[in-house]
Amino acid sequence: MIEVEKKGEGKKGSEAEEVKEILGAVSAQVPALIKGIIGSVFSEEAGRDMGKAAGAFYKELKESGIPDDVAVEMTENYIGMFTSLGDVLKQAVGGKGKHVKISKLRKESEEGTGADMAQKIKEKMAETEEEE
Amino acid sequence: MVRIRTILSITTSIVRILGSLFALWATFDWKVRRTRKAFEKELVKQGMSKEDARRISAQYKTLKNQLTSTLVNSIRT
Numbered sequence: 205m206i207e208v209e210k211k212g213e214g215k216k217g218s219e220a221e222e223v224k225e226i227l228g229a230v231s232a233q234v235p236a237l238i239k240g241i242i243g244s245v246f247s248e249e250a251g252r253d254m255g256k257a258a259g260a261f262y263k264e265l266k267e268s269g270i271p272d273d274v275a276v277e278m279t280e281n282y283i284g285m286f287t288s289l290g291d292v293l294k295q296a297v298g299g300k301g302k303h304v305k306i307s308k309l310r311k312e313s314e315e316g317t318g319a320d321m322a323q324k325i326k327e328k329m330a331e332t333e334e335e336e
Numbered sequence: 337m338v339r340i341r342t343i344l345s346i347t348t349s350i351v352r353i354l355g356s357l358f359a360l361w362a363t364f365d366w367k368v369r370r371t372r373k374a375f376e377k378e379l380v381k382q383g384m385s386k387e388d389a390r391r392i393s394a395q396y397k398t399l400k401n402q403l404t405s406t407l408v409n410s411i412r413t
Contacts, residue, residue, distance in 0.1 A: 220342045227349035235356030238407070242360065242367065245399070251371035255378025258392065263382045276388045279379075283392055287399045 245289070258283055361404075368400045 244250060258279050265275040372393040379389035 220339065220346070224342050224345045224349070227346055227353075231349040231352040231356070234353065235360065238357070238360060242364065242403070246364070246367040246371045246396070248370050248374045251374035251396075252378055255375040258375070259378050259382030259384070262379065262384055266383065276384065276392070279384075280392050280395075283395045287395050287402070289399065291402070 254283070254286070364400065364404070368396055372396050 261282055262275055262279045265278055266272070270278070375393045375396065376386070376389040379392065380386055384392075
Protein backbone atom coordinates (compact mmCIF):
# COMPACT_ATOMS: atom_id res chain seq x y z
CA MET A 205 0.00 0.00 0.00
CA ILE A 206 2.79 2.36 0.98
CA GLU A 207 4.72 1.36 -2.15
CA VAL A 208 1.70 2.24 -4.36
CA GLU A 209 1.45 5.65 -2.70
CA LYS A 210 5.16 6.22 -3.24
CA LYS A 211 4.81 5.22 -6.91
CA GLY A 212 1.91 7.68 -7.32
CA GLU A 213 3.92 10.45 -5.74
CA GLY A 214 6.86 9.65 -8.00
CA LYS A 215 4.62 9.92 -11.08
CA LYS A 216 3.21 13.25 -9.91
CA GLY A 217 6.73 14.46 -9.21
CA SER A 218 7.91 13.59 -12.71
CA GLU A 219 4.83 15.30 -14.22
CA ALA A 220 5.58 18.42 -12.19
CA GLU A 221 9.17 18.27 -13.42
CA GLU A 222 7.91 18.04 -17.00
CA VAL A 223 5.61 21.05 -16.49
CA LYS A 224 8.54 22.94 -14.99
CA GLU A 225 10.74 22.19 -17.99
CA ILE A 226 8.00 23.08 -20.50
CA LEU A 227 7.20 26.36 -18.75
CA GLY A 228 10.91 27.17 -18.51
CA ALA A 229 11.26 26.83 -22.28
CA VAL A 230 7.96 28.61 -23.03
CA SER A 231 8.77 31.57 -20.77
CA ALA A 232 11.97 32.15 -22.75
CA GLN A 233 10.68 31.46 -26.27
CA VAL A 234 7.14 32.85 -26.49
CA PRO A 235 7.84 36.47 -25.44
CA ALA A 236 10.87 36.55 -27.76
CA LEU A 237 8.72 35.26 -30.63
CA ILE A 238 5.97 37.85 -30.06
CA LYS A 239 8.59 40.57 -29.66
CA GLY A 240 10.13 39.55 -32.99
CA ILE A 241 6.79 39.60 -34.81
CA ILE A 242 5.88 43.01 -33.38
CA GLY A 243 9.37 44.38 -34.02
CA SER A 244 9.28 43.37 -37.68
CA VAL A 245 6.18 45.49 -38.29
CA PHE A 246 6.26 48.15 -35.59
CA SER A 247 9.69 49.71 -35.63
CA GLU A 248 11.05 53.03 -36.84
CA GLU A 249 12.94 51.31 -39.65
CA ALA A 250 9.93 49.27 -40.78
CA GLY A 251 7.79 52.43 -40.74
CA ARG A 252 10.38 54.32 -42.77
CA ASP A 253 10.63 51.53 -45.36
CA MET A 254 6.86 51.28 -45.66
CA GLY A 255 6.64 55.07 -45.93
CA LYS A 256 9.22 55.05 -48.70
CA ALA A 257 7.26 52.42 -50.61
CA ALA A 258 3.94 54.22 -50.17
CA GLY A 259 5.54 57.58 -50.95
CA ALA A 260 7.07 56.25 -54.17
CA PHE A 261 3.69 54.80 -55.14
CA TYR A 262 1.96 58.13 -54.46
CA LYS A 263 4.63 60.07 -56.36
CA GLU A 264 4.31 57.82 -59.39
CA LEU A 265 0.54 58.24 -59.39
CA LYS A 266 0.87 62.02 -59.19
CA GLU A 267 3.43 62.08 -61.98
CA SER A 268 1.09 60.00 -64.14
CA GLY A 269 -1.46 62.79 -63.85
CA ILE A 270 -3.87 61.23 -61.37
CA PRO A 271 -5.68 63.82 -59.23
CA ASP A 272 -4.45 64.26 -55.68
CA ASP A 273 -7.53 62.92 -53.86
CA VAL A 274 -7.61 59.79 -56.02
CA ALA A 275 -3.87 59.24 -55.54
CA VAL A 276 -4.29 59.53 -51.77
CA GLU A 277 -7.19 57.08 -51.82
CA MET A 278 -5.21 54.61 -53.92
CA THR A 279 -2.24 54.92 -51.56
CA GLU A 280 -4.58 54.30 -48.64
CA ASN A 281 -5.84 51.12 -50.31
CA TYR A 282 -2.27 50.10 -51.03
CA ILE A 283 -1.39 50.41 -47.35
CA GLY A 284 -4.71 48.75 -46.47
CA MET A 285 -3.35 45.55 -47.97
CA PHE A 286 -0.81 45.64 -45.20
CA THR A 287 -3.46 45.57 -42.48
CA SER A 288 -4.89 42.39 -43.98
CA LEU A 289 -1.92 40.80 -42.22
CA GLY A 290 -3.97 41.14 -39.04
CA ASP A 291 -6.82 39.17 -40.64
CA VAL A 292 -4.41 36.48 -41.76
CA LEU A 293 -3.07 36.16 -38.21
CA LYS A 294 -6.60 36.09 -36.82
CA GLN A 295 -7.48 33.25 -39.16
CA ALA A 296 -4.28 31.39 -38.38
CA VAL A 297 -4.78 31.67 -34.62
CA GLY A 298 -8.54 31.12 -34.68
CA GLY A 299 -8.33 28.22 -37.13
CA LYS A 300 -10.92 29.81 -39.38
CA GLY A 301 -9.05 28.82 -42.51
CA LYS A 302 -11.09 25.64 -42.93
CA HIS A 303 -14.40 27.47 -42.82
CA VAL A 304 -13.18 30.06 -45.29
CA LYS A 305 -12.07 27.26 -47.63
CA ILE A 306 -15.45 25.52 -47.45
CA SER A 307 -17.49 28.70 -47.88
CA LYS A 308 -15.28 29.66 -50.82
CA LEU A 309 -15.86 26.28 -52.44
CA ARG A 310 -19.61 26.54 -51.78
CA LYS A 311 -19.68 29.98 -53.38
CA GLU A 312 -17.71 28.67 -56.34
CA SER A 313 -20.16 25.80 -56.79
CA GLU A 314 -23.12 28.21 -56.73
CA GLU A 315 -21.52 30.54 -59.22
CA GLY A 316 -20.10 27.74 -61.39
CA THR A 317 -20.70 27.78 -65.11
CA GLY A 318 -21.27 24.11 -65.86
CA ALA A 319 -22.89 21.20 -64.09
CA ASP A 320 -19.62 19.25 -64.24
CA MET A 321 -17.79 22.03 -62.52
CA ALA A 322 -20.40 22.18 -59.73
CA GLN A 323 -20.26 18.42 -59.33
CA LYS A 324 -16.47 18.47 -59.06
CA ILE A 325 -16.55 21.24 -56.47
CA LYS A 326 -19.20 19.40 -54.42
CA GLU A 327 -17.00 16.29 -54.48
CA LYS A 328 -14.04 18.35 -53.33
CA MET A 329 -16.14 19.86 -50.53
CA ALA A 330 -17.18 16.40 -49.38
CA GLU A 331 -13.54 15.32 -49.37
CA THR A 332 -12.56 18.37 -47.31
CA GLU A 333 -15.35 17.74 -44.80
CA GLU A 334 -14.31 14.09 -44.52
CA GLU A 335 -10.73 15.10 -43.84
CA GLU A 336 -11.89 17.26 -40.92
CA MET B 337 11.71 19.90 -0.58
CA VAL B 338 12.04 18.96 -4.27
CA ARG B 339 8.31 19.52 -4.77
CA ILE B 340 8.49 23.00 -3.21
CA ARG B 341 11.40 23.86 -5.46
CA THR B 342 9.44 22.64 -8.51
CA ILE B 343 6.38 24.69 -7.55
CA LEU B 344 8.57 27.75 -7.03
CA SER B 345 10.21 27.22 -10.40
CA ILE B 346 6.81 26.89 -12.13
CA THR B 347 5.56 30.05 -10.41
CA THR B 348 8.71 31.91 -11.48
CA SER B 349 8.20 30.84 -15.09
CA ILE B 350 4.55 31.96 -15.08
CA VAL B 351 5.49 35.31 -13.51
CA ARG B 352 8.25 35.72 -16.10
CA ILE B 353 5.85 35.05 -19.01
CA LEU B 354 3.24 37.44 -17.62
CA GLY B 355 5.90 40.09 -16.95
CA SER B 356 7.27 39.85 -20.49
CA LEU B 357 3.79 40.05 -22.00
CA PHE B 358 2.96 43.07 -19.83
CA ALA B 359 6.21 44.80 -20.88
CA LEU B 360 5.37 44.13 -24.54
CA TRP B 361 1.87 45.49 -24.11
CA ALA B 362 3.16 48.58 -22.25
CA THR B 363 5.70 49.47 -24.95
CA PHE B 364 3.43 48.62 -27.88
CA ASP B 365 1.74 52.04 -28.01
CA TRP B 366 5.07 53.80 -28.00
CA LYS B 367 6.39 51.57 -30.82
CA VAL B 368 3.27 52.22 -32.92
CA ARG B 369 3.64 55.97 -32.41
CA ARG B 370 7.29 55.94 -33.51
CA THR B 371 6.49 53.78 -36.54
CA ARG B 372 3.66 56.09 -37.55
CA LYS B 373 5.87 59.16 -37.23
CA ALA B 374 8.61 57.64 -39.41
CA PHE B 375 5.98 56.55 -41.94
CA GLU B 376 4.32 59.99 -42.06
CA LYS B 377 7.69 61.72 -42.43
CA GLU B 378 8.48 59.68 -45.54
CA LEU B 379 5.08 60.39 -47.08
CA VAL B 380 5.43 64.13 -46.45
CA LYS B 381 8.90 63.98 -48.05
CA GLN B 382 7.24 62.66 -51.23
CA GLY B 383 4.87 65.62 -51.33
CA MET B 384 1.79 64.38 -49.49
CA SER B 385 -0.03 66.72 -47.13
CA LYS B 386 0.40 66.13 -43.40
CA GLU B 387 -3.32 65.49 -42.92
CA ASP B 388 -3.45 62.81 -45.61
CA ALA B 389 -0.27 61.20 -44.29
CA ARG B 390 -1.80 61.08 -40.80
CA ARG B 391 -5.00 59.54 -42.18
CA ILE B 392 -3.09 56.84 -44.05
CA SER B 393 -0.84 56.07 -41.08
CA ALA B 394 -3.96 55.35 -39.02
CA GLN B 395 -3.81 51.91 -40.65
CA TYR B 396 -1.03 51.11 -38.19
CA LYS B 397 -3.43 51.71 -35.33
CA THR B 398 -5.97 49.37 -36.96
CA LEU B 399 -3.31 46.70 -37.34
CA LYS B 400 -2.23 47.17 -33.74
CA ASN B 401 -5.82 46.75 -32.51
CA GLN B 402 -6.25 43.63 -34.62
CA LEU B 403 -3.03 42.09 -33.30
CA THR B 404 -3.91 42.93 -29.71
CA SER B 405 -7.38 41.43 -29.97
CA THR B 406 -5.96 38.31 -31.65
CA LEU B 407 -3.43 37.85 -28.85
CA VAL B 408 -6.00 38.47 -26.12
CA ASN B 409 -8.44 36.02 -27.70
CA SER B 410 -5.75 33.35 -28.09
CA ILE B 411 -4.77 33.75 -24.42
CA ARG B 412 -8.44 33.53 -23.33
CA THR B 413 -9.04 30.31 -25.30
